[in-house]
Amino acid sequence: MPESDDITRILAEIGESPHAAERLIEVVRDDLRRRAALQLRASSGPSTLDPTALVHEVYVRLFGRVETPTWEDRSHFFFAASRAMHDILVERARRATRIKRGGDRSRVPLEPHHATAKEARLFLELHEVLTRLEQVSARRAAIVRLRFYCGISLEEIAESMGISRSTVWREWAVTKVWLIEKLGADSGDLVLRTRI
Amino acid sequence: MHDEIPEIMYDRLSALLAVDGRRREDLLTSFGLTPDEETTLRGLVNQANSTSNFDLGIGSMFPSLLSGSMPEVEGFELIRELGRGGMGIVYLARDRDLDRYVALKFIRGGLGEGDSKRLLDEARTVARLDHHGIVQVYQFGRRDDLVFIASGYIEGETLKDRLVREREACEIDADADRRLDRDNPAASRVRIAGVMTLVREIVAAMKYAHTRGIVHRDLKPSNILLDEYGRPFVADFGIALQESVQQDTADPVGTIGYMSPEQLGAISAPISPASDVFSLGVLLFxxxxxxxxxxxxxxxxxxxxxxxxxxxxxxxxxRGLPPEIGQLCHRAMRLDPTMRYRDAGEFLVDIDRAIAGTLKPPAWSLRRGTQLIRRHRIPVTVLGSVAATAAAGGVAWLVIDSNAVPLGSVHFRGDVPETVSVRAIDPETRTLGRSETVRVKQGGITVPEGRYRIAVQNGPGLVEYTRSVFGGQDASVIVNSGSTAVELDGMAIVPGGEYIVGYATSPLRAMRNRVVSVDSFLIDRHEVTNAQYRAFVLSTGHRGSALWGEVYDESLDPLPVVGISQSDARAYAEWAGKRLPTDHEWEIAAAGVGGLAFPWGNEPQELETVALRASHFVGGFTEFEDPQYLDLYLGGVVGAGVLTPDITPSGVAHLAGNVAEWTDSLMSPYGTPAADAIAIVKGNTFEIPDETLHTNQEAFFPGVEARSLGIGFRCVASIPWENQINRTD
Known part of the structure; x- marks a missing residue:
């Protein structure tokens, strides 16, 4: 289990060692994964894995409640958390599609997993599109990771990236449109809000 | 796979989103795009402004991927999580039996057996709240130890979201102390007028709850939902419920920053409707x-x-806010609840006065006196007759028999007729009852409280007057036989018969689909022009349009008149020997026998003359002296003779574009012709990102005395029975 000291040290190394960022993601990912598993097992009632709550929980655990970390620390953490959350979900999505294809030998009833399989396919598609976005604009890709995967508010993103709120809002608006266009028509019902 | 949109289009999109209004249009023109490219780019702008699951977070797009399990509730199909908070978790769900979408909220925390009966009693009361400004509760239920509430689902944003956006637009920090200058965008009259309209609707909804004895206890921006037209809905009467079962709790229930001093425990006083008034004052502030x-x-x-x-x-x-705002806030946000408006109903009266420009400044020297009158409001005419009883120690006159329908009267002046025919208007459906002939006695008629269309035979013609009659009060009609020569040239005939009006998914029950039967009637081919309205003003001395200014500019002559209230429009129509169309008549004229979605057909099309926004509503506390209003108007409307695509096959023009139009109809959700009923406006094309308003959609509802830059009107005339023409299909 990582200690706050660990995190502080890793944070201090970012900028000097190219491996430090990778290491931070790893640490956060381990912790997130453990938290997620715990949360799912504990909840018998209505529950979805709530990325915002999870990320905040990990954040509090890593940094403690007392000191307010500098915004550089926060922005590194958010970045690490968004990458970690993304990785965990990609793992899940890959597993879900594997089960659907019968790659996994254990017999799984198809019906209850149908929705999951459909979501998993879209998720992996989104993963690819996001990789392309990274080539076009690293900033936009980062906003998607933070906003969408971690539920971090646009205000917080603006603060941690050091840009204005209106710029973040605009970048997010453009990026959403970009993503929807790239994802193509068949993903429409999952992407667009239900019109009533 | 369709053709990919080139990356440069996204750069252009980004540039467009950085500006708005005309600057956006100018920028768009400067790109020099082909028509196809321009359409694509406009589509992208609309898309960027609409909400997708990307905004709602990953949980909304991949619920089952993320979830261990969704809760199962019999009869509902859970779609996704909408949000969670102190109260519990809310899901979007589909009611399988009724095939409608609901918000399903699970209340956190278990309840004891005794509690649950009380909760259900309260729940029944809340579920009976049926008001167009309140999110309706459909059902309460239990699943294991969880209590859930199914309520209406409003697609849109919360008032809190809107405040965040407005603060960004005005570059204001919510907690900053820096005083804003006079010319700050927050104090713009257009914005403040919009704020007043919005607060008015919220307070009117709370008036409805208060008259039913329900105190909300947690009014705050995040509990006010706004639908896609920006109409407010008060949500989450949940605390009202929880509180009723946990009355002895020491902790305050509510939200710090919005709750009243008595809820916070800052003073010792019982929680009452005045507690909500305090929160409403904070909202207005x-x-x-x-x-x-x-x-x-x-x-x-x-x-x-x-x-x-x-x-x-x-x-x-x-700086620059109208003083009325401060006056309303002061009275609503008094520390002592007995010094505040007693409930939302009292608050509403003063809000309407502020909007109409008749709110009197507080007379401090008379405060005790006014206080007394306020606490014991009774009509002045009744005062004399009951004073003796009251002085003798009796208080019987305070007891009101709620079953008796109070009577009111209509007085005729001018050429008083011997008989009139009267048709009652159903306050909810706005349909007309049977015609009854009533003899006029002593210059008037007495009728039960309600809304009526009164027809006076005048020579060969028929003049009709619509009036709301309140118990114990007089309404008046001035009959002028000199003005019966209706010019039929500019009018088109609409055949009578049965039509389907309204739309199935309206959040307002009174606006949903129904079949109505109308008599055939004539409707003006175009909106009443400034020249026509000016002739009326010169002949009667009635007030002019708020847009005209000191010296009337004759170049306005052919353009549609705006800046007049619904009652001004009605006065004109009566003077012209016509009347205003009901909202049903307007819709039938626009949709035609075929029930079209738009005056020209069922396919949407771009209209060039639709620039006026409904939000340019300006209340009575200001005139349109600002030149920007005139510019907006001149840039947005066309004259009566100019043909635009929004013309019906029978030649009725400008029903979708140009200005929105007052109808004769009121929305009266209380079942009585309440003084705070709101006027129905049709045919506006305010800039909803991707669509023109359909013929069967109503637009919005400012108060009956409000004047707006975006609203004009046209008239209709009934056709005598023997000349009726019915639809043939």
Whole structure:
């Protein structure tokens, strides 16, 4: 289990060692994964894995409640958390599609997993599109990771990236449109809000 | 796979989103795009402004991927999580039996057996709240130890989201102390007029709840939902429920920053409708100034801070606000609940006065006197007759028999007729009852409280007057036989018969689909022009349009008149020997026998003359002296003779474009012709991102005395029975 000291040290190394960022993601990912598993097992009632709550929980655990970390620390953490959350979900999505294809030998009833399989396919598609976005604009890709995967508010993103709120809002608006266009028509019902 | 949109289009999109209004149009023109490219780019702008699951977070797009399990509730199909908070978790769900979408909220925390009966009693009361400004509760139920509430689902944003956006647009920090200058965007009259309209609707909804004995206890921006037209819905009467079962709890229930001093425990007083009034005052304060009046986040600090509430002056934070805003806030946010408006109903009266420009400044020297009158409001005419009883110690006159329908009267002046025919208007459906002939006695008729269309035979013609009659009060009609020569040239005939009006998914019950039967009638081919309205003003001395200014400019002659209230429009129509169309008649004229979605057909099309926005509603506390209003108007309308695509096959023009139009109809959700009924406006094309308003959609509902830059009108005339023409299909 990582200690706050660990995190502080890793944070201090970012900028000097190219491996430090990778290491931070790893640490956060381990912790997130453990938290997620715990949360799912504990909840018998209505529950979805709530990325915002999870990320905040990990954040509090890593940094403690007392000191307010500098915004550089926060922005590194958010970045690490968004990458970690993304990785965990990609793992899940890959597993879900594997089960659907019968790659996994254990017999799984198809019906209850149908929705999951459909979501998993879209998720992996989104993963690819996001990789392309990274080539076009690293900033936009980062906003998607933070906003969408971690539920971090646009205000917080603006603060941690050091840009204005209106710029973040605009970048997010453009990026959403970009993503929807790239994802193509068949993903429409999952992407667009239900019109009533 | 369709052709990919080139990356440069996204750069252009980004540039367009950085500006708005005309600057956006100018920028768009400067790109020099082909028509196809322009269409694509406009589509992208609309898409960027609409909400997708990307905004709602990953949980909404991949619920089952993320979830262990969704809760199962019999009869509902859970779709996704909408949000979670102190109260519990809310899901979007589909009611399988009724095939409608609902918000399903699970209330956190278990309940004892005794509690649950009380909760259900309260739940029944809340579920009976059926008002167009309140999110309706459909069902309460239990699943294991969880209590859930199914209520209406409003697609849109919360008032809190809107405040965040407005603050960004005006570059205001919610908690900053820096005073804003006179020319600050927050104090723009157009914005403040919009704020007043919005607050008015919220307060009107709370009036409805208060008259049913329900106190909300947690009114705050995040509990006000706005639909896609920006109409407010009060949500989450949940605390009202929880509180009723946990009355002895020591902790305050509510939200710090919005709750009243008595809820915070800063003073000792029972919680009452006046507690909600305080929160509504805070809402008005925050909407007007874009700042939060209270900033403490901890209970003890908040108790201290709130004691200063009477010193708060909105204009200290935001110069240029009309003084009425401060006056309303002061009265609503008094520390002592008995000094506030007693309930939302009292608050509403003053809000309407502020909108109409008739709110009197507080007369401090007379305060005790006015206080007394306020507490014992009775009609002045009744006062004399009951004074003796009251003086003798009897208080019987305070007891009102709620079953008796009070009577009121209509008085005729001018050429008083011998008989009139009267048709009652159903307050909810707005349909007309049977015609009854009534003899006029002593210059008037007495009728039960209600709304009526009164027809007076005048020579060969028929003049009709619509009036709301209140118990114990007089309505008046001036009959003028000199004005019966209706010019039929400019009118088109609409055949009578049965038509389907309204739309199935309206959040307002009174606006949903129904079959109505109308007699055939004539409708003006175009909106009443400034020249026509000016002739009326010159002949009668009635007030002119708020847009005209000191010296009337004759170049306005052919353009549609605006800046007149619904009652001004009605006065014109009566003078012209016509009347205003009911909302049903307007819709039938626009949709035709075929029930079209738009006057020209069922396919949407771009209209060039639709620039006026409904939000350019300007209340009575200001005239349109600002040249920007005239510019907006001149840039947005066309003259009566100009043909635009929104013309019906029978030649009725400008029903979708140009200006919105007053109808004769009121929305009266209370089942009585309440004084705070709101006027129905049709045919506006305010800039909803991707669509023109359909013929069967109503537009919006400012008060009956409000004047707006975006609203004009046209008239109709009934056709005598023997000449009726019915639809043939």
């Amino acid at each position: 925050e909407l007007a100034t874009l700042r939060r009046p209270f900033r403490a986040s901890l209970l003890l600090e908040a108790r201290k801070e709130i004691k200063q509430c009477e010193r708060l002056e909105p204009r200290d934070l935001c």
